[in-house]
Each structure stands twice: as structure tokens, then as C-alpha cells.
Amino acid sequence: MKSAQYSDLDREIIVLSAVWDLIGSMVHYAHFEKRHRLEETMLMFKTHECSKLFLIILADFLSLPRSGTFGLSHRSGSGSLAKTYLGNILDVGAKPHFGRDTTLLTSSATSFAEWLDGSVSVDKVWLPSIEREGSITVQRMNYLKICGTASKHGFTRLGDIVRKIQKVLADNGTDINEGQSYLVIPEFQEWFRDHVFMASSTAVAFFFK
Template sequence: MMNDTEREAIVLNSAWEMIDDMVNWAVFMKIDRADPSNLMFQTSGHARLFIILLGDFLSEIRAFKGEPIPLGLKPAPSNARPSDLTFLFHLRQVCADPKLGADTVDLSVAVEAFASWLEGEFVAEDVNLHSIDVVADLRVARCRYIKMCGDMAKHNLARLATNVGHLRKLLAEAGHPVSEQQGYLAVETFFEWFYQDIFIYHSSQVGEFLNNIRWAIYDYLQPEFRRSFHVPARSTAEFPMYSYHVPSGIAEPVAVAMYWDAMNRSRSQPYVQRFVIPDYMKQRY
């Protein structure tokens, strides 16, 4: 059973790693400014990879077939808000009871800003689902449509039953109830509408939210890095070495490895600079 310090090392390193995979200069075209007008994907394939990885980041980590949740992570409460059914829940646990640092204000602000945005709703007007001859104004939470598009980008039609259910519910709430078969027929056009237009527009802002969380983790871990990093006496100019004073509360092998990974990441600043997308690029949807 992981203790809270071990769990924190796992959560922080995992979050940082997932964000590194999404927000980097292989996925996005490199910018040097702190105030870019927007982020642009390198290719359509990179955009698709981004939403698949984002969908995983926004997915709940659950127990499987009665087994405990992997790596000793805590389950979200039964009355969880939507953003608690994402990896943000585990970052919230760190902010509520920090172990490796003391000041989680910036991390909490970054997490809550993204959570509030994800839970917000917008109306997509005149969504043309031509495959079933329906045009509707769909009200949807940002987190819901992003998860749906992430799944649709990753899975074939046979594995989209849950998302067909979500789509049918959105259509019913808009006054257009459809059958299950119609729901399957509408999946592709829903994906085209919400992914190619709305998500591509949102991706710059999502990148900013994720980058802010990454920088907040970096800032939070700096005091621990300075405490932990040291050069062993056996280090020489020919064979330079470094090590970390692993906290006594971290003993499980996976937690020790992830603590080392988190400290190694903390040796240098995140490779994407802090940036702010202007407000005029955040006003639609």
C-alpha cells in the first residue's frame, strides 16, 4: 500500500510526463514569444495524437475487475464533480495535503482554472449531422465533448457505444431524439464538427492550461530538488555522478523510480516557456 508521500511522487511525475507528451515542440510549431496569438499543430496527425492523449489525461483511473486502483491512487468520491473524474482529481489531493513541498497555491490555481473551464458549457449552433438529416443547437460541457472526441479519434465504431449514448442524450436535450442506429450513423459527422472546428480552436487554450500546470509542478518541486540533489564523494571529473536524498517516506520501488524521474525533470525548466493566449482567442465556445 502506497503512503501519501509515495502517492504524491507518482501523481506529480505522471502528470508532468503526460503534459510533456502533449505540449511540446514536436506536436506544436515552435514559438519564442510569451504572448503567441495561438498554437498551431505540426500536422493533422499531431492534432489527432494530442486529443487522444488529452482524452486519456481527462479519463478516470478506475479499479479493474475488483482489483484496487493502480499504484495506490485514491478513488474519486461517489458525488464527484466532473473534473474529479480526470487526473486533476489526483493533483487536487496533492494541493490539499502536500508532502514534498509546502506551497501549492500556484498549482491549485492552475488546476482549478483548467477544471472550471472544462466544466463550463457552451452551445454549438446549427450542428449539421447530415448523416441523419438533423441540424441542432447542442449544449455540451467542454470536458464531455473533448472526452467524446478523444475516444472517437482512438476507437473504431464497435467500441463507441458509450459515446453514442452521450450523443443521443445531447440530441434529446436539444429536442431531437434519435435511435441507437441513428446515433452510430451520426458519430462521424459529430466528430468532424466538434474536432475539426471547435477543438482545434480550443487547443491553444488547452495547451496554456496544461503548460501552467507543468510550470506549477516545477515551481512546487524546486525546494525539494535543492534539498535532495547532491554529488556523491565517489564522483570524479572522469566519471561525474549525482544522486538524490530520497525522502524516508518513499520506499516502494515504483515510487522511488518516479521520485527520481520527478527530480530529474526538476533539474531544468520545462522546455516550453510560460505563455498566455490572448483573450480574443478564447471567446468562442
Template sequence: MKNKPLLSLNDMEKEILILKASLDIIDSIVNYNVLDIHHYEYGSVVSFKTSIHQEYFSIYLVDFLSAPASDFGLKRGSYISLLKDVCSSPVFDKDNSIAYLIKPVTEFCNWLETEVTIKQLWFPSIHLNIDLKVTYSDFLYIGGNISKHNFTRLSACATKMQRIFKDNNVHKETMECLLALEDYQNWFHGDGNILGYLSSSIAEFLNNIRWGIHRYLQTEFSRSYTIGKENTYSYEYPSTISNPTIKFYYWDLMNSIRSTPYIPEFEVSRHFRNHPLLAQ
């Protein structure tokens, strides 16, 4: 029997949770504590403060590519897929402001679904050298989970790795795939450092989504924002929100729209959009 959600939410309340949670994750990933963003005449390049920050980046990224807990009654799917649903049926849309969000969400979704070939990927623990075909989504999901968990909690990743191998006409047992994950992580974070190359594009995608949410909600912010005495401010809640918890999240969401996103929009140099071993 399925657990009953903690809250019974209408469409507006669900959208508030999706936007608020998405902003929290993106702001944890794309910020100056984790990243250095270098701007040049030919485009921008993102780098990590340290290797620990790179792992931190991948852990939060895999959260964004995973589904939230079922407690809030949201549709099952990753946060990026939930944002895609918001784009299809936006609650706060005024004068087609949702167009600001549709573009970056669609671009990131399309990129994640792109299948690439990682050339000459070597798995010494299982004696396998392969040109591995994999989607960016699966590649990042596995790498982030390896960063997040030790091998005793990676059975789902081993199963996913087994399926990817099978799609590449390689048949391995689940335990062999579990061993292969350590080799995989060396390519993801270590000597291969594929994530280091992809991070510039990923940061650009996520920052564009951050700006898209900001622009999408500008009209709602203007409607609800009220200046009181002594320059205090408040927000006028939409009439369809009655739950105190959702009101709290709505206030936080509007506060995040109150000021301009702290990382300006940037465009990554084409030279740093891919790894030399990756081919589409």
C-alpha cells in the first residue's frame, strides 16, 4: 500500500514546491563557493575550487536528476522533468512569461538525452576496453551516485551499468559491474576528468534555468510584493494557498525573485563544451 502524502496539494502548491526545490538545488550547484567562472573574449570557462568541490557538484547534480520523495504527492520524475511539466502547464504564466523558462529547460533536457560515445574506455577490473555509448543523463547519474555512496549502496548503479553494457553488446554479471564502477569513477572524476570538461556546459544550462525561473515569476512577484511602514515588506499570498507550509515556501520563493540572480548569464566557449574522448 502506498504511503499517503504529507500534504494534499493543488496545482499551484505543487508548482511552488517544484520551483522552490529546483532553485535550492541549482543555487547549491552554481555558486562562487564551488566554482570559478572565467570570462574571455571567446567565451566563458568553469572550473572547480578543488576536487572536493567537483564531487560536491556531482552529488547535488544527481539530486537534480533524481526524483523527490513521494511525501509531497508530486509526480514521479526528476526535478528537470518536473520543471518540464511546469513549462507545459504553468500556473503563474502572464503574457507568456513561461517562454523564459521553456527554452533553458528544453535545451538541458535535450542535452541530457543525447547519446555520446566515450572512446577507449578502459575497465581494468573486468578486463574491458570499449567505446561506450551512453546518454549524458545516465553518465552523470552513475558518476554522482558513486561520489555520494560507497559500494554497499551502489547496487542500483551496478544494475544500470549492466544495462548500459548490454546496450553496447557486452554482457557482464551484476557483481562485475559493481567492480567496474570504481574504474568508471576514475574516468568521471579522476585521471579522465570527463566531468571537469562537461561542468562548464552543465553550469551554463543550470544558470540559464535559474534566470528562466526568475523571469517567469517576475509578474507574480510584482503582484504580491508590498512595501509597509519603515520599509518593511510582505507578500500577498495567492488565494488558492491556505496551507502554512506552502505559504512559507511561497515566501522563500518570492524572496529568491526579489533580487537578481547573483551569477550573471554567460556563454561557454565551444572549446570547453566536450571532452576529447566524447563523440556524438
């Protein structure tokens, strides 16, 4: 079967449609409390399940289309622009077909990427399964991907997450084995999904605005 050929216009439509669909699935009033005060700056999820679903979809956004899908290319590098849809958005902004001024689009994608590539430090993180209490510093995109993926899949599909948690703890001075890593997953989730992410969810939604 002959493979389909996609033009630059086709790829732009595909990227914008995919991104719009993901953002629309995250940022809406079915997930957040509806408040009408203009001075309100803190978004509140309606339920714990709403926050989990938001994070699961966010983890998809912080991924790349499968290699070769619709002829989309992946950027080289190690930052979030090379690992997420944000790189595809910048490519659209560089050579747009639907309008000339893409300043807001590209600046928003760049700002979000810079935020994701930064780190967060949490003090006195207590992980009872390995009897560890202490600070943990982790890249924002890393913990968001870990928490979103762990919220989506059962533990038998979390081999990659286990290795990522091992590396996070190793980078913070604690070496654990694979079995310990599986035990740490719900404890990591409690700290970084239920507390750190909840505190930063307003910032994430603002970037999508």
C-alpha cells in the first residue's frame, strides 16, 4: 500500500487540531469550579477524579506523536521542545499558513517549555516504604509525566515509570531497587500529584490559555 503524502499545510492542520483537541479536553468547566470573580487567580478542580483526568491528558500533551505519523518531524535536543507537542507548535509558528502574526503562539509555547524544563524542590518528602525523609528536586516535566502515566495505567505497565522514579531518587542521593520503586509509586503520587501538581495546576492552565 502506498503511503500518504502530506503537505506543509496538511501537517499544520494536523498539529493545530491535535493540540486544540488535547487542550479542549483539559481546560473546561467540567473539570474546574465555575467562578465569575475577575480577581480569582486560583483554579479549583471539581473533584479528585477531575484532577487525575487532567493530568492523564497533560501527560499525552507532554509526549510526541508516534514517529512518522502524518509525516510530522521531531526536533533534536533534550529539552521539552524536543519531547512534546510544543516543538511542533513552534514549527507551525515559524512558517504559518493560517495568518501571519504567530507571536503569541510561539511566545506561549516557549514560555511553557522553559517552565517545564525548570525544577521544583519539595522539602521533607516522607516515603515510608523505603523509610526516607528529605528534600526531592525534580524537573517539572519529569514529575508531570510520571504522575500522569501512573494515574493512567496499572502497575504492570509502569516499567518505564519505575526506572524514572529510581533515577529521580538516585539524583537526590537515594538508590533503590526495582521492587522498592514499585512500592514508592503511590507515595510519589501522593506528594507530587496530590500536592505539588495541585499547587501548580493554575500555572499549567494559564499557559494553555
